[in-house]
Amino acid sequence: MPDVPYVTFNNGVGIPQLGYGVFQVDPAETERNVSLALEAGYRHIDTAAAYQNEEGVGKALSNAGLPRDEVFVTTKLWNADQGFDSTLRAFDTSMAKLGLDVLDLYLIHWPTPARDLYLDTWRAFERLYSEGRVRAVGVSNFQPNHLRRLFDETDVRPVINQVELHPYLAQDALRAFHDEHQVVTEAWSPLGQGGELMADPAVAAVAQAHDRTPAQVVLRWHVQRGTVVIPKSVTPERIRSNIAVFDFELSTEEMATLTGLDRGQRLGPDPDTMNVA
Known part of the structure; x- marks a missing residue:
């Protein structure tokens, strides 16, 4: 069984790094x-309401027979559900599908700045956190300006920001901003x-x-940079x-070589303009 290290959030909760x-x-x-992932030793599963597969995650967790505190589970609030009351309803829906009483990490999936609802949404996240229904709250695809608004206008600081990150989009400036403000960096699409x-x-x-394999060295690059990383595969061997x-x-030289591949190349949407509900 692989010995996966933990990264500690600013509230003291730990998350398996991979x-x-x-x-x-x-x-x-x-x-x-x-x-298959749980059998291979993964103890951190990342899903989202928008993926429409929370029920499958919940069934796998239930059938695995693992102690609840051994598996870290993340899900995300979809854009259409942003807003205070709708966030609370969406959380209940996700929890029913997952079959969980307490969630480890809840994320706002996108800031959707044109809709400008993420502050109200975050206040609902703060309530869920204060009630003990979620152990940690964070965001996904937020830019520094979006994060600053949360820092300035709300009470609970996000523990993590899950963003597109791979050697072609190394996100060094955003990672430095996260480090300055004690926000963990998590990579989606880590293999580009x-x-x-x-x-x-x-x-x-x-x-x-x-x-x-090329995938293994790129994942190792993420790990050595201190990033939390969530590779996806449907192939048992991978x-x-x-x-x-x-x-x-x-x-050090190999790390620099991979970081030097940075092109600023996004494969997914731009967080400043992604407003799909």
Whole structure:
């Protein structure tokens, strides 16, 4: 069983640094894939209301027979449900699908700035946190200006910001902002959706030097930078290999090589303009 380290939030709660993400996992296949991940040693599962597979996650958790406190579960509030009262209703819906009494981490999925509801939404998050229904609250896809508003106008600081992050989008400035304000950085699409990044000659050279897959060295790059990372796969072999990144280390030069691939290249939406409800 891999020994996955924990990262500690600003409220003292710990999160396994590497987890299993279920974005774009077919709802019909989610239970099977999450069960495989749990068998492989993952103890951190990341889902969202928008993925429409919270029920599959819940079934896998129930069938795994693991103690509740051994598995860290994240879900996210979708844009259409932002607002104080609607957030509370959406949380109840997600919890029923997951079959949980207490959630480990709840995230606002996108700031959707044109709708300008994330402050009211965050106040609902603060209530859920104060009531003990969620152990930690955070955000996803927030830019520094969105975070500053939360810092200035609300009482509970987000523990984490989950953002697109991979060697082609290294997010160094945002990571520095997070560090300054004690917000953990979490990477979605950590492998750059595969494809071009996995075939990059620089990545291939580092992988060959360690007799590892390109995905493993990129995940190791995330880990050594202190980022929480949630790779997704539906292939049993890759589910197992993606968590096998804690028994080798990249050199300073190799880390610099991968960071040097940064192009500022987004594969997903721009958080400043993404306002889909």
